[in-house]
Amino acid sequence: MKQIVILSGKGGTGKTTVAAALVHLASQEASIVFADADVDAANLELVLDPTVQETHDFASGKLAVVDPELCTSCGICAQVCRYNAISSTPGESHYVVDPIACEGCAACFYQCPEDAIRLEVPVAGQWLRSDTRFGPLFHARLFAGQENSGKLVTTVKQQGRLRAADEEREFLIVDGPPGIGCPVISASAGADLALLVVEPTVSGVHDLERALATTNHFRIPSLVVINKADINPKRADEIAAFCQEQGIEVVSRILYDDVVTEAMVQGLPVTAFEDGAVTAELEHVWRHVRDWLAR
Amino acid sequence: MKIAISATASDINSPFDPRFGRGASFVFVDTETGKWETYPNTAVSASGGAGIQTAQFVAKHGVQAVVSGGFGPNAFATLNAAGIKMFVARDGTVQELVKKLKAGELQEVDAAKRTVGLRHARGGGR
Amino acid sequence: MIIAVASGKGGTGKTTVAVNLALAANSANSLFLDCDVEEPNAALFLHPTLEHRKEVGILIPQVDEAKCTACGRCAEVCQFNAIAVVGQKVLVFPELCHGCGSCTLNCPEEAITEVLNVTGVLESGPAGAIQFWQGVMDVGQAMATPIIHQLKTRSLEVQPPDGLAIIDVSPGAACPVVEAVHGADFCLMVTEPTPFGLHDLRIAVEVIRDELHIPVGIVVNREGVGDSGVDEYCAAEGVPILMRIPLDRRIAEAHSEGVPVVEALPEYRAKFITLYGRIQEEVAK
Numbered sequence: 011m012k013q014i015v016i017l018s019g020k021g022g023t024g025k026t027t028v029a030a031a032l033v034h035l036a037s038q039e040a041s042i043v044f045a046d047a048d049v050d051a052a053n054l055e056l057v058l059d060p061t062v063q064e065t066h067d068f069a070s071g072k073l074a075v076v077d078p079e080l081c082t083s084c085g086i087c088a089q090v091c092r093y094n095a096i097s098s099t100p101g102e103s104h105y106v107v108d109p110i111a112c113e114g115c116a117a118c119f120y121q122c123p124e125d126a127i128r129l130e131v132p133v134a135g136q137w138l139r140s141d142t143r144f145g146p147l148f149h150a151r152l153f154a155g156q157e158n159s160g161k162l163v164t165t166v167k168q169q170g171r172l173r174a175a176d177e178e179r180e181f182l183i184v185d186g187p188p189g190i191g192c193p194v195i196s197a198s199a200g201a202d203l204a205l206l207v208v209e210p211t212v213s214g215v216h217d218l219e220r221a222l223a224t225t226n227h228f229r230i231p232s233l234v235v236i237n238k239a240d241i242n243p244k245r246a247d248e249i250a251a252f253c254q255e256q257g258i259e260v261v262s263r264i265l266y267d268d269v270v271t272e273a274m275v276q277g278l279p280v281t282a283f284e285d286g287a288v289t290a291e292l293e294h295v296w297r298h299v300r301d302w303l304a305r
Numbered sequence: 306m307k308i309a310i311s312a313t314a315s316d317i318n319s320p321f322d323p324r325f326g327r328g329a330s331f332v333f334v335d336t337e338t339g340k341w342e343t344y345p346n347t348a349v350s351a352s353g354g355a356g357i358q359t360a361q362f363v364a365k366h367g368v369q370a371v372v373s374g375g376f377g378p379n380a381f382a383t384l385n386a387a388g389i390k391m392f393v394a395r396d397g398t399v400q401e402l403v404k405k406l407k408a409g410e411l412q413e414v415d416a417a418k419r420t421v422g423l424r425h426a427r428g429g430g431r
Numbered sequence: 432m433i434i435a436v437a438s439g440k441g442g443t444g445k446t447t448v449a450v451n452l453a454l455a456a457n458s459a460n461s462l463f464l465d466c467d468v469e470e471p472n473a474a475l476f477l478h479p480t481l482e483h484r485k486e487v488g489i490l491i492p493q494v495d496e497a498k499c500t501a502c503g504r505c506a507e508v509c510q511f512n513a514i515a516v517v518g519q520k521v522l523v524f525p526e527l528c529h530g531c532g533s534c535t536l537n538c539p540e541e542a543i544t545e546v547l548n549v550t551g552v553l554e555s556g557p558a559g560a561i562q563f564w565q566g567v568m569d570v571g572q573a574m575a576t577p578i579i580h581q582l583k584t585r586s587l588e589v590q591p592p593d594g595l596a597i598i599d600v601s602p603g604a605a606c607p608v609v610e611a612v613h614g615a616d617f618c619l620m621v622t623e624p625t626p627f628g629l630h631d632l633r634i635a636v637e638v639i640r641d642e643l644h645i646p647v648g649i650v651v652n653r654e655g656v657g658d659s660g661v662d663e664y665c666a667a668e669g670v671p672i673l674m675r676i677p678l679d680r681r682i683a684e685a686h687s688e689g690v691p692v693v694e695a696l697p698e699y700r701a702k703f704i705t706l707y708g709r710i711q712e713e714v715a716k
Contacts, residue, residue, distance in 0.1 A: 022442005
């Protein structure tokens with residue numbers, strides 16, 4: 011089973027568009043599993059028409075809760091808390107933990123002289139398994155403002171991996187999140203290949219450098235796709251030159267086309283929606299990725 | 306020698322669990338006497354650092370070696386610091402793996418040759 | 432007044448709006464904070480002279496082996512498995528440490544001190560009338576939030592916000608976003624009129640308006656291709672749409688070159704001034 015992760019560094023370059031297309035194209039010739047690792051903004055489901063089969067609560071970390079009956083308002087908890095998560099309520103005789111700010115470090119729990127604090131395990135989100143016409147989708151919803159520590163991302167991917175192994179599926183395609191931090195690191199773990207989708211803008215170039223440094227740091231081989239390449243051909247060439255210096259292959263340049271948005275509005279991967287230039291390029295990308303993995 | 310083997314359930318005949326940090330249970334076996342006991346792994350629900358927590362858990366039981374499917378860099382560092390040898394296996398029951406270990410059929414993780422893989426595959430950030 | 436510019440979905444135009452709002456408002460000594468510490472881009476448009484640089488990170492435990500009795504209390508209290516005790520040895524895993532100080536507080540031998548584990552840098556300097564700050568997380572690091580927190584603390588200490596402060600927020604709706612928008616008087620949410628834009632906007636509005644109680648207003652960017660979902664949502668939720676930017680290749684091209692819209696297309700200066708005025712009206716309500 012080969013694992014591909016689609017990343018970008020910068021948001022909005024077209025990761026999900028490319029991921030959905032690869033899912034569509036790959037599913038026509040192989041048995042696949044896919045996962046949406048962008049758990050706080052999960053969009054892959056919007057173009058794959060999933061039917062939810064299983065939902066699981068995702069519990070993560072801890073939340074401190076002050077028992078108003080036992081609290082003597084000594085304030086030690088607030089002193090030791092480094093996240094400004096505990097304060098006294100005006101007019102009340104006890105301290106209160108702000109659940110959004112609470113880091114779950116339990117410093118207050120261990121310092122409270124009255125044992126007035128307990129630790130709860132909050133449900134931070136859900137992970138789901140859905141069926142689609144392309145294969146099973148593993149995705150998640152991180153509840154608002156929760157810590158995206160990578161654990162939910164890892165859970166989603168692991169479930170996908172287990173399913174892929176059980177059913178001897180050939181590919182696990184992971185739609186990654188933007189950025190380079192924890193969620194990206196977790197999404198990339200175990201990948202045989204990272205496909206970096208970049209746009210030819212100063213921001214895109216800047217972010218590609220950092221994204222590539224990240225995949226290199228974690229020893230994941232990378233290929234690059236330049237999306238919306240005609241917005242700035244000069245920057246596109248700059249990206250190509252940079253990639254060449256780095257020994258990274260640019261697989262494709264996809265030109266800007268409104269059809270991508272039109273497909274999204276219809277809830278379809280663009281390759282299932284049209285038969286034009288964008289689809290032709292994405293078919294080329296898929297063949298290249300497939301052949302690269304088969305080496 | 307006392308060893309620990311990651312297992313999917315709490316019995317000497319349980320199937321092997323290839324996961325170390327999130328291995329469901331550990332069976333602790335004295336290879337000389339054959340005596341064994343088992344404990345569930347509380348690290349399965351850890352937000353992060355499950356391998357580290359599991360390594361401390363097996364170390365507390367005074368084992369000289371552990372058998373699992375693989376060891377992430379943090380688990381490796383912790384077990385190594387404890388002087389615990391690491392062996393990798395693929396499948397079988399706990400009992401079968403005890404036999405294989407005694408017969409020298411399991412591959413030991415060579416500390417000297419260990420390359421740095423992913424620094425922290427599970428994250429743990431904010 | 433502190434205005435945060437967020438979105439939910441990446442690539443909708445947060446930095447574009449934040450930068451151009453700052454330039455159009457042209458408020459003396461205004462502050463600009465680029466809180467997208469994983470991928471900070473605003474400097475590419477504002478061209479600040481970065482005069483000050485400060486390494487930041489997380490305070491991690493350092494154990495004095497002479498005092499340590501390997502009692503294991505530190506490992507017991509650590510919720511993140513960032514400190515482990517096996518035999519007589521103590522191991523620290525900096526990438527898992529949240530810098531909470533609990534191990535230090537709980538060590539019965541007072542054997543632990545805290546040292547800074549550098550995970551990024553804060554940089555600041557003038558960009559015209561704007562005081563510019565950014566945080567840049569080191570590649571390979573996991574935690575953005577501590578860097579964002581220090582960026583906000585230090586910049587707002589140096590320059591209390593009785594003037595205008597604009598915060599460029601990262602995409603998403605998790606911890607780093609919460610940290611960046613904390614304390615803002617208003618949050619401008621930039622979205623695109625597509626299903627992806629709407630989906631992520633809902634989540635971000637839920638966090639920022641409903642959980643953090645910060646008033647929000649919308650900028651719809653790249654109007655022209657998409658659907659009416661965002662408009663319908665805003666009408667149903669009573670969320671004001673404060674500006675609409677059409678899909679315009681000229682904007683995309685200027686952006687791709689690092690040229691702010693208000694410079695490439697001067698008619699936009701007035702539009703962003705109008706946006707600023709509308710935000711001020713919303714805050715006054």
